[in-house]
Amino acid sequence: MRRGGHRDQVFLATKGSALPRPSPNLWSADGTPDWNLARRTFEGAGADTLRHAVDASLQRLGTDHIDLYYVHVDDLTTPLSETLEALAGLVAAGKIRYLGWSNVRTWRLERIRQLCDRHGWPAPVAVQQQHSYLRPNPATDNASITGHEQLDYLAAHDDLTLVAYSPILKGIYDDPARRAAHGVMESYAGPDTDARLALLTEMAADLGVTPGQLVLAWLLHSTPRVIPLIGPRTPEQLESALQALDVKLTEDQLQRLAG
Ligand SMILES: NC(=O)c1ccc[n+]([C@@H]2O[C@H](COP(=O)([O-])OP(=O)(O)OC[C@H]3O[C@@H](n4cnc5c(N)ncnc54)[C@H](OP(=O)(O)O)[C@@H]3O)[C@@H](O)[C@H]2O)c1
Structure with a gap:
């Protein structure tokens, strides 16, 4: 982007707030992060923190503005008014165009929006959460995963768009062996998981696509509106994800999948 001079063709999003303080205990010898320590x-x-993070991002990226800036992890210890006022200042300075929030519970989103309304601060337009086709296990208590209440809230507030991260749950839909072994499934092993996986696999075969592609297509057809944030690691994975854009689902197919 910097070298090619194509800044105006890029919608640039980045995040701040979630960098853990450096500690030798953050990474174990095999490279696994200690998430509890990181979160603490x-x-x-x-x-x-936000002012410095934005300036540092701009410098690293070689640009003068970020299109969408997320608070990466909702911070329950800093007063929201401090965060929002700082972000409003960054918007007023032209360094950020739009705001987003990530890993956040619905009641906090509502409080954020009320504060913005009261003070005339710019409100977030995007909420970035883990969201996919499988439903989270009812016992899962995870502020990062969108559940029914958050979907209801988003349906009632179409000025806030759900950006779904890990939309194909790290590739588990296309690979039963990966599914059996992957930690991401801990939040999803629930009463209807097997049935939904079976239906997805059957319908994907009928449509001539992979289950992962069908998940992306289903998300793109969702109400409230969802933008899947894909995480391809190879050019082939990118190509495969892009093909989901061409999968058109009928009302009947959507209803079957919603089942
Ligand atoms: N806000 C947050 O806290 C948060 C958290 C997580 C992620 N994110 C964002 O969301 C983006 C996507 O998340 P994610 O990386 O977890 O997404 P994801 O797409 O669910 O998982 C990515 C992994 O899935 C596999 N994969 C990707 N495309 C595939 C394809 N077409 N077919 C089969 N397997 C495929 C690859 O695994 P292999 O490497 O094994 O091939 C890849 O590493 C990230 O880039 C990040 O910016 C945000």
């Missing part, structure tokens, strides 16, 4: 020591969404 993340830098948070204080005003100074």
Whole structure:
């Protein structure tokens, strides 16, 4: 982007607040992160932290503005008014165009929006959460995963768009062996999981696509509106994900999948 001079053709999004304070205990010898330690020591969404993070991002990216800037992890310890006022200042300075929030519970979104309304601060337009075709297990208590209440809230507030991260749950839909072994399934092993996987696999075969492609297509047809945030690691995975854009689902097919 910087070298090619194509900045105006790129919608640039990045995030701040979730960098953990450096510690030798953050990574184990095999490269696995200690998530509990990371969450306890993340830098948070204080005003100074965000101002410095945005300036550092702009410098690294070689641009003068970010199109969409997320608070990466909702910070329950910094007063929301401090965070929002700082972000409003960054928008007023032209360094950020739109705001987003990630890993956040619905009641916090409502509080954020009310504060913005009261003070005339720009409100978030995007909420980035883990969201896919499988439904989270009812026992799962995870602020990062969108559940029924959040979907209801988003359906009632179409000025806020759900950006779905890990939309294909790390590739588990296309690979039963990966599914059996992957930690991501801990939040999804529930009463209807097997039935939904079986239906998805059957319908994908009928449509001549992979189950992962059908999940992406289903998300693109969703109400409330969902933008799947794909995570391809190879050019082939990118190509495969892009093909989901051409999968058109009928009302009947959508109803079967919703089942
Ligand atoms: N806000 C947050 O806290 C948060 C958290 C997580 C992610 N994100 C964002 O969301 C983006 C996507 O998340 P994610 O990486 O977890 O998404 P994902 O698409 O669910 O998982 C990516 C993994 O799935 C596999 N994969 C990707 N495309 C595939 C394809 N076409 N067919 C089969 N397997 C495929 C690859 O596994 P292999 O590497 O094994 O091939 C890849 O590493 C990230 O880039 C990140 O920016 C945000």
